[in-house]
Amino acid sequence: MNKELLEKTVTQLADLIKNRKVSPVEVTQNILEYIEHSNQKTNAYIAITADTALQRAREAETEITAGNYKGVFHGVPIALKDNIYFGNEVTTMASKIHGNFVPENDATVTAKLRDAGAVFTGKLNMHEYAWGIDNNSPHFGAVHNPWNPEKVPGGSSGGSGAAVASHSTYTSLGTDTAGSIRIPSSACGIVGLKPTHGRVSKYGVYPLAWTLDHVGPMAKSVADAAAMLSTIAGFDVKDPTTANVPVNDYITGLNGNVKGLRIGINEAYFFNNVDARVEKIIRDRIADLEKLGAVVKSVSIPALRYAEWTELATSLSEASAIHHRDMQARPNDFGADIRFLFELGELFTGVDYLQAQQARRQLKIEFAQALSEVDVIITPTLPFLAPNIGDDKVDINGKKVDFIENCIRFTGPSNLTGLPALTVPAGLSEGLPVGLQIIGRAFDEAVLLNTAMAIELMKPLGNHRPVLAP
Amino acid sequence: MNKELLEKTVTQLADLIKNRKVSPVEVTQNILEYIEHSNQKTNAYIAITADTALQRAREAETEITAGNYKGVFHGVPIALKDNIYFGNEVTTMASKIHGNFVPENDATVTAKLRDAGAVFTGKLNMHEYAWGIDNNSPHFGAVHNPWNPEKVPGGSSGGSGAAVASHSTYTSLGTDTAGSIRIPSSACGIVGLKPTHGRVSKYGVYPLAWTLDHVGPMAKSVADAAAMLSTIAGFDVKDPTTANVPVNDYITGLNGNVKGLRIGINEAYFFNNVDARVEKIIRDRIADLEKLGAVVKSVSIPALRYAEWTELATSLSEASAIHHRDMQARPNDFGADIRFLFELGELFTGVDYLQAQQARRQLKIEFAQALSEVDVIITPTLPFLAPNIGDDKVDINGKKVDFIENCIRFTGPSNLTGLPALTVPAGLSEGLPVGLQIIGRAFDEAVLLNTAMAIELMKPLGNHRPVLAP
Numbered sequence: 051m052n053k054e055l056l057e058k059t060v061t062q063l064a065d066l067i068k069n070r071k072v073s074p075v076e077v078t079q080n081i082l083e084y085i086e087h088s089n090q091k092t093n094a095y096i097a098i099t100a101d102t103a104l105q106r107a108r109e110a111e112t113e114i115t116a117g118n119y120k121g122v123f124h125g126v127p128i129a130l131k132d133n134i135y136f137g138n139e140v141t142t143m144a145s146k147i148h149g150n151f152v153p154e155n156d157a158t159v160t161a162k163l164r165d166a167g168a169v170f171t172g173k174l175n176m177h178e179y180a181w182g183i184d185n186n187s188p189h190f191g192a193v194h195n196p197w198n199p200e201k202v203p204g205g206s207s208g209g210s211g212a213a214v215a216s217h218s219t220y221t222s223l224g225t226d227t228a229g230s231i232r233i234p235s236s237a238c239g240i241v242g243l244k245p246t247h248g249r250v251s252k253y254g255v256y257p258l259a260w261t262l263d264h265v266g267p268m269a270k271s272v273a274d275a276a277a278m279l280s281t282i283a284g285f286d287v288k289d290p291t292t293a294n295v296p297v298n299d300y301i302t303g304l305n306g307n308v309k310g311l312r313i314g315i316n317e318a319y320f321f322n323n324v325d326a327r328v329e330k331i332i333r334d335r336i337a338d339l340e341k342l343g344a345v346v347k348s349v350s351i352p353a354l355r356y357a358e359w360t361e362l363a364t365s366l367s368e369a370s371a372i373h374h375r376d377m378q379a380r381p382n383d384f385g386a387d388i389r390f391l392f393e394l395g396e397l398f399t400g401v402d403y404l405q406a407q408q409a410r411r412q413l414k415i416e417f418a419q420a421l422s423e424v425d426v427i428i429t430p431t432l433p434f435l436a437p438n439i440g441d442d443k444v445d446i447n448g449k450k451v452d453f454i455e456n457c458i459r460f461t462g463p464s465n466l467t468g469l470p471a472l473t474v475p476a477g478l479s480e481g482l483p484v485g486l487q488i489i490g491r492a493f494d495e496a497v498l499l500n501t502a503m504a505i506e507l508m509k510p511l512g513n514h515r516p517v518l519a520p
Numbered sequence: 521m522n523k524e525l526l527e528k529t530v531t532q533l534a535d536l537i538k539n540r541k542v543s544p545v546e547v548t549q550n551i552l553e554y555i556e557h558s559n560q561k562t563n564a565y566i567a568i569t570a571d572t573a574l575q576r577a578r579e580a581e582t583e584i585t586a587g588n589y590k591g592v593f594h595g596v597p598i599a600l601k602d603n604i605y606f607g608n609e610v611t612t613m614a615s616k617i618h619g620n621f622v623p624e625n626d627a628t629v630t631a632k633l634r635d636a637g638a639v640f641t642g643k644l645n646m647h648e649y650a651w652g653i654d655n656n657s658p659h660f661g662a663v664h665n666p667w668n669p670e671k672v673p674g675g676s677s678g679g680s681g682a683a684v685a686s687h688s689t690y691t692s693l694g695t696d697t698a699g700s701i702r703i704p705s706s707a708c709g710i711v712g713l714k715p716t717h718g719r720v721s722k723y724g725v726y727p728l729a730w731t732l733d734h735v736g737p738m739a740k741s742v743a744d745a746a747a748m749l750s751t752i753a754g755f756d757v758k759d760p761t762t763a764n765v766p767v768n769d770y771i772t773g774l775n776g777n778v779k780g781l782r783i784g785i786n787e788a789y790f791f792n793n794v795d796a797r798v799e800k801i802i803r804d805r806i807a808d809l810e811k812l813g814a815v816v817k818s819v820s821i822p823a824l825r826y827a828e829w830t831e832l833a834t835s836l837s838e839a840s841a842i843h844h845r846d847m848q849a850r851p852n853d854f855g856a857d858i859r860f861l862f863e864l865g866e867l868f869t870g871v872d873y874l875q876a877q878q879a880r881r882q883l884k885i886e887f888a889q890a891l892s893e894v895d896v897i898i899t900p901t902l903p904f905l906a907p908n909i910g911d912d913k914v915d916i917n918g919k920k921v922d923f924i925e926n927c928i929r930f931t932g933p934s935n936l937t938g939l940p941a942l943t944v945p946a947g948l949s950e951g952l953p954v955g956l957q958i959i960g961r962a963f964d965e966a967v968l969l970n971t972a973m974a975i976e977l978m979k980p981l982g983n984h985r986p987v988l989a990p
Binding site for chain 1: 870871
């Protein structure tokens, strides 16, 4: 097993593959060997598809040897969250009900990565239907945080977070309805990007709450997230919610230059009730950005006071609408935690839901106003350090608070507005990574990536590495 | 009083004004004199604004005399439905609660007509908040059908329908959430057009159910409806639901040529449970169109079976969300009929509402499919002849059925899909006009207007005229 090779980013690995320093087959065999071992500790994979991976690796090798190099993902082993469809392969949503579900077609993101030459090594664990309160997946078991196996990796894309952080995949995709890309990315110390709503097709991605759902990169580095976004973004005739807005080149110009960048800070909401250790790290990184020439100013977004209720009324209602029939026909085939959420979601009235949409519209207006005054808004991604697996309460400055509610407190608003939001590792506390969230204007993912690059170049994790690493 | 002048269409009147055969002041004085008289019989006007009308007429006369003729509406007396805002003038929504409401700004449609030189003669009666079961407006009294004053004019834009049909206004605007332009237009024997959703700005128009609401022309002739649409259509930065789609010239090419036009007929839904006299008239006009070279084919739209429930779940939920606070604070200030509807609207769950949106999406897909096979779909506008004022049941072939439910049965689907739909007089039965509905593709109002022109040229009302006419 070649440890050094496992620890490469996609960008670094692609360079080696392109220049024929390593072959896709060698890379794939190496990571498959490692996954067998590491997955016993992380439980990040629901299924490992070794045979088809090796088959695709050989095809990639043949293509590259013949001079047909397709680009950065060609021959690169990747695993995706198991609510993203693979045509003619089981896609479970980590559920019992869809335990044997075989979609006819690839999701658009799967097809794009397939066309780009990616080698799919398996399906990653997640909360059942990307929802849930328990940190244990009732059907596929808990995922363990590579930085501390007693801790949660965050959810719902916990398998993606743990797999990327433990180097069991070179990169991944997650889905994000209230923070499910950014929460595990923050907890696992990786880069997670929820793109603008409409930026990436959701065709063939099982919905949780369709007006809030997003698909996006979870990556070892900012450059990898940029490469992934460049590959998966764009209008898709199969998804009427995608926007016909040109896709930027997210890689060129990624230099971390933040001179003159206007950073907005909203103390009232995004720095309220935050673990002091987390808060210090975020404020330190903002100060570092100021030293690099960024300008910090305060922004006011009063409608954030309605954000939590609005997120719950919207997501619970939509999720319950999707699972309504199965909840009537076979409620006991759902895990107890999401069964409770789906029952709760039936209690909102249509008027509640619509009032939430009115609050949501106000939130969009106020965020747009704030983002006319600044280029990005910076917040902590999570207000706490990752708790132990099984805990439903989490400690914030000595006070026990509800885990799920606080999990989505800072991430949820960007699902309501549809604005892009990225988390980047900003420091370590108690051996656990702390993520910094950057929110930006619609379709302006480039500025988020470049701001994150500035943070990444500060090397905020130093030489620390996860316990569960090669 | 000059009767002949009152009976002109806008297009005819504009020709006289443009060529200085009549002056705006003369036209305005003439219609104001008539309104005083006719309104005692129709009750179409809530308020008559004689002073400001004469003032604007004098301004128009000065402008035109100076050679600054602005176009077809310059100096033309017009009255609008009283849920369309006039800046600094009382706009009541025919309600008690908004009885003294003075908006700051004009609605965009008001401003466009104002800019076009229209002379506003007053505010037209309607169902309270454009909603309601009773045929009596609880606060402003019942409107009478000009063809038979014992009959309803249809709602909710009943004042607009009666005013246009009785020549108490040269043309008007209505709003349409489930059929409120087309129902009174059909019952009053005029042309009513609900444009594509996003075609006409709703800024400054009091909402009933915002995803279903539309504003559109109610006119004496197809040419007048085309002129009105040309004036009010287009993208509006103040209304984020407007579409940035070019506005056609709706007047040029309006010749009634239907050679080769593909007409779709859906027997299962749109010819089910229709008064035999109405049905005969619609089928006769379709046969007449065939004689002119149109081709008739059957179209299948199975999701129409869910249309009535979907319309009710959507409109009741949205309307109740808007009036939720007033219903808690001062329920008795609403008329009993809409108080009941707002109570009913609180009973839908968020899941109900969202399932309705899923059904709605299916309906859009199926209508788009049908309209890829044909150019227009023709239906009766209403399945019955206008009943007596006060009746909550209506007779269809000897069976008493619910009035409100059957009122919106054929019009409601186009509010759910957002597709344009127009009603044009197609014949008379028992002395009452019968409207024919034409549904078309999104933003293809031109083909609806031209098909309607073919019907209009058949002179389906012969020389019959309303009882309440000059």
